[in-house]
Amino acid sequence: MYSALTLREAILENLKSRTWRAGHRLPTERELCGQFGLSRGAVRRVLADLKGRGLITQTVGSGTYVSEAVAQALAELSHGESPLATSPAELMSARLVLEPAIIAMVVGNATTADFARMEECCDRGEAAASLEEFELWDGRLHEAIAGAAHNAFISAVFQRMNEVRAQSEWGMLKRRSATPERRLDYQREHRELVAALKDRDGARAVQLCLEHLTHVRRNLLGY
Template identity: 55%
Template sequence: MSMSTPLRDTILDQLQAGQWRPGDRLPTERELASRFNVSRTTVRKALLELKAQGLIEQTVGSGTFVTEHVSARLGRRVQQDSSQHTSPAALMEARLAMEPAIIEMAIRNANQADLQRMDACCDHAERAETLEAFEHWDAELHQAIADAAHNSFVANVFTLMKTVRAQGDWGQLKKKSVTPERRLAYQTEHRAIVEALRDRDAQRARELTLAHLLHVRQNLLGY
């Protein structure tokens, strides 16, 4: 971790709070160094990191300004922070609450391309030679089902869930819990869910999704 990280995070927090808005000019390096009691070298490093993130822009002779894209870029940072602090148990709780409900939206809105994408995810998962590859295509299938709802908010929530699944804690638990037999069971459950979606059978799709998630939770967390 670099020396500039605490200062960078402090400035990020102030941007998040709206202390500086798009187009605003930031204090000079000298003023920032004095305000935060750090060296100008530390300030310079922090500003370079913020510039690399697209949050500020620097113009020779004019100063340092907040970019017009700051809100969108800060939104992505909030997503990343959320994903890094979400436990596997919290993720499973959220999935159990949301996925059976979202499946009904997918039943109504899924088109042929959506169903073909789900089939492809199942194909890739079944051919996967490593657990990491299987887990990737497992997550992609659930994302494909969410995308089939054709609701941008739902798709964004599932993208965040997928980010959480990529974190170390989930991966370590999955590695310990997934035996060859359990993987085969998951693959069978995935195929059954996709078939229920293809048949537009909302009750069966919802029940299969809930049963699958409970099965995963039992294997992963032991309850």
């Protein structure tokens, strides 16, 4: 049994070695599931992350292909693309320290476009037809909030955190703890946090951020 990280690194190695060039068709999701011993959801999360970074494209009814812009996308990852081997407990501890700490920067630096991106992530998460899709847009929302700080180092840290969320252990905990009621709670908490940021209410945004992350930790880890 391999991890989602192993799948991600295997795909990246094929891209970096040019074994798979622009336009190359990747194995199907079913084939990747069988080869790496992963669930369909885990494979889809890895592919969604790579697609979001411009490395691959997906066409409904046709398949997954190496992007025509793969060289540029790989160059953007060259500063250090491999996620750290981090447990869900370690990730939650880091999030509880880092995410509230950047609120003041977000309140001070966020633009109208940043708020529109946050709203889009909320919309897409609420419209998600599966837990995996919801989790993807949940991660994108937190990454968008970090991006609104307009600090390259912070953005890089949060991209790395999202890579950790793509690992199989995090996905397994999410599936075990997921209920329709909890998803609705998360959606409401996301909306309240974005509203506080748009109001430039830093104190309330910090409070809401801490409450949301504590709620997530309790549901995932039981404390």
